[in-house]
Amino acid sequence: MPSKFSDTLFQLVHSLEKSEKRHFKLYIKRSSAKEELKIIQLFDVLDKLTEYDENLILKKMSGITKTQLANLKTHLYKQLLASLRLLKLADNIDLQLSEHLDEARILYNKGLKIQALRILERAKEMARANQKFNTLVQIISLEKKIETLHITRSTTDKTADLANEALEISSHIDRVTRLSNLALLLYRWYVLHGHSRNEEDEKEVNQFFKEYLPKDMNAVNGFYEKLYLYQSYCWYAFIRQDFLMYYRYSQKWIDLYDESPQMLAIETGHYIKGMHNLLNAHFDLRNFQKFEIALKKFEAFEKTEIAQAHDNFRTHTSIYINSAKLNQHLMRGTFKEGLVLIPEIEAKLNEYAVFVDRHRILVFRYKFASLYFGSGQYSRALDYLQEIINGSQDLRIDLQCYARLMHLMSHFELGNFELMESLTKSVYRYMSKMKNLTVVEEEIFRFLKVSFGLPRTALKTELEKLLQKIKHLEKNRHETRAFAYLDVISWIESKVQNKTMSEVIYEKYKKAKQRNY
Structure with a gap:
């Protein structure tokens, strides 16, 4: 029997909530094409299965060959993603920015350059407000393309500002890339090896850390640069078992969200991971009271709409809170409880x-x-x-x-x-x-x-x-x-x-x- 989660479509179907399933049915039934009705049938079959079994699917969908099933699965997968995109659009800044970019490209290709620039201007404001600098690069790139190829009646000052803006964002993204790479590679080192075992390990980690830190550290600014900087220091300290430094940078990580509260809904996953690290730091230092305060704060967050808005958020908040509860019993000695x-x-x-x-x-x-x-x-x-x-x-x-x-x-x-x-x-x-x-x-x-x-x-x-x-x-x-x-x-x-x-x-x-x- 194949593994329960061996099929990507099966995984997607079983990750859906009731509201998402209902939305998909409404979305797909707008078309009465024969193929669309077949994918609803396939959806229903997959939804009722507890394990993925292709032979059983073929048996339940009589008249469908193995090749046809493969094509139906591909079509169903795409339609599910399209349905989810529509449903989640209002709650996701990245999807909204992507939609604005798509609209601007369509208008530009229709020759409606001024309309395209207006949409890009709105998208740029949204991207800046939510610190989405990677998307900002794409927006400015399309703006520059339009300004370069066509007479748009823009002032010379605006085009100069556009060029300076592109350089500024490029420097920012370079620092974010280097710092996020450093955080990711340090985490990878920990997953493979755990804590540093000896002076040789520590020397290796120290050298690696210094090499990847951006040279222009004084220029580090903004939410994402600080976020990845604090993450990097967290993993660096944790690997070296410098638990006091680990605690300080975990706290800085969480403090970022107090300074920029709008980022909690945008970068929820990083907040959840930060709370997990802060609780681990209190556990390692046996900060009993601070541990209890942080755990209560995390449990209160679990009940919020933000924490419940996403499968990953619900899953990982639950996992990290349960991990913290076990740690609490381990450091208290209340093993039987x-x-x-x-x-x-x-x-x-x-x-x-x-x-x-x-x-x-x-x-x-x-x-x-x-x-x-x-x-x-x-x-x-x-x-x-x-x-x-x-x-x-x-x-x-x-x-x-x-x-x-x-x-x-x-x-x-x-x-x-x-x-x-x-x-x-x-x-x-x-x-x-x-x-x-x-x-x-x-x-x-x-x-x-x-x-x-x-x-x-x-x-x-x-x-x-x-x-x-x-x-x-x-x-x-x-x-x-x-x-x-x-x-x-x-x-x-x-x-x-x-x-x-x-x-x-x-x-x-x-x-x-x-x-x-």
Whole structure:
């Protein structure tokens, strides 16, 4: 059976809301052509299917050959996009600007040059007001073409202004391009490698960052230039585990929307991603109160019309809020309460399967495993860890490594000592090969190698030694990766103090809250 979401048309049909389906039916029924009636039939068949199955479609649409089906699918896809374009036009600045450009080109081709210029002038005002400079380039390009080829009675001052305007926008777009490239490539580096593993990684990231920064940094201005600059600094800081810098630039990212509130409806996706990063920064710094304030703000935003206006916005707001809720339980130590959220989140991930990338699913599995590990349900933790280990090997080397380490520690907790010797060697070799061994991991492996079969009193002594060796590294930036992925310190303290890991972390959380009051 083919994958549920293997067909692009099937994906599109199943992404539609009721209002969008209703609009499509009304839009297409304006034509009574035989072919149009067939695509409605195809639409209805696809809408009722739970999985894409071409043989079943052919069976339900009797008299249609495989070749005809392919042609109908292409036609239906185009008509769906045309219907959606009409429906979404009033709510989307990009679509409105595109329509103005299309109208201006049509009028120009009809020889109505002055009318075309009037439409372009209105489009230019709209593009400037909404900082759509890429579209502005196209508008000015068409203006210049008309002014160059025809006598339009424009003043010489206007044509000079047009030339200067084109140069100014060209410089702006060059900076936006360089900064957006930098943000994108840094994010790609993180998705592939995770946090910097050593000084060699950090040197590589530093050099890369400096090379891509625009030379004319003093000229950086406007919403988009600042947005991509702050994003670049966010990823740069996050990769290097400079969580304070990460927090500062995440906050600057969100503050941009307070300075330009009209951009919230235009660049909603970037706002959602910014809130996700701000919450992650508070999580990494254990800013408990600020985390709670930001989460409430994000949950309030989720209920707004802007957040509900778009499939991507609804999906990613839901995903990031659920991720934040899991993080809240992880940093409070309320693991069992966090477990209650897992079935609902898994149901959401299945519902949003067509929209969710492999990287995001990988992160959720690791968080689920962490909650089960922290609550002492090690067998359930192993289920999720096994999915990571057997799954995407090309993403997040860091998660692959720490999933294996948590997998090893889960077997230790379960007393599966017959597996421990060979498993310890295997995980050590893997992490060494991936250059993911810091002093903390080395000490954990040393402890695990000597722990097999030790009596309880001797085991406690070894754990106390391990705690002394790594406790002072908790604030070391090059060693914090291990603590960010797996709270080893609290795990060891729970063993030494004869408490649950949940109790140890919750006590730290309460003390931190009291200090902040």
